[in-house]
Amino acid sequence: MSEILTAIEVNCTTGEVTERPLTSEEITQREATAAEFAIKEAERQAIAEAEAEAKASGLAKLLALGLTEAEANALIK
Amino acid sequence: MANTFAAIATATAGSGGLASIQFTSIPNTYTDLCIKLSARTTNAYFRDSVEIRFNSVNANLACTFIIGQTSTVSAGPASVVTVEVEGNTNNANLFSIGDIYIPSYRSSNYKNVSVTYGSPNTTSGSNAIGMTSGIWSDTSAITSIILTSASFMQYSTATLYGIKNT
DSSP states (O other), X not given: OOOOOEEEEEXXXXXXXXXEEOOHHHHHHHHHHHHHHHHHHHHHHHHHHHHHHHXXXXXXXXXXXXXXXXXXXXXXX | XXXXXXXXXXXXXXTTOXXXXXXXXXXXXXXXXXEEXXXXXXXXXXXXXXXXXXXXXXXXXXXXXXXXXXXXXEEEEESSEEEEEXXXXXXXXXXXXXXXXXXXXXXXXXXXXXXXXXXXXSSTTOOEEEEEEEEEOOOSOOOOEEEEEEEEOTTOEEEEEEEEOO
């Protein structure tokens, strides 16, 4: 069974509240927004993972040079 | 400076969730508008977007945003104005706080919008904060505001306030 997407519409002049299914135009817009967000989120996660990997690699190299973990962490914060 | 807030309308997502919250026929008796949002979506993300549109027009929006999440800060221009809220990957029962401010919504000039938000989370590193400065390059008075998400989770709430000097 497909999901029924709904909108709540509040008429701010009369106070009338209407709950109705999304129109086809609204569904198309919503899907486009979701697709754009998914791309940006994947990019953000890739950047975060790359930064974490670089940080771990840098920490390992500093430890190999003889720094203590506290000293190395202080440098890469 | 406008200084008196009056609650105009509130919308809350019921048990079936909501894809869109729409404030229509906004009275022209205020100087500024403000929306206070408490929201979480059903999408399986730490952070999800709620898009803001005016008068059902999907054009002429431009903004600059900055978002901090975990150790990553992202920023840039965009052609949509959003509030970033908790997705459903975050710890249960936590809702984001969003604040949308629109000065001079009846003006025949272009409309400014500022957005701030925060997503508290008990898991360190998953909190997100951000702000957006946007402009809607349209000279029409704003008569409706639409907030669209993947799906607002039950209990998500938006309240529209009108602001004036008296």
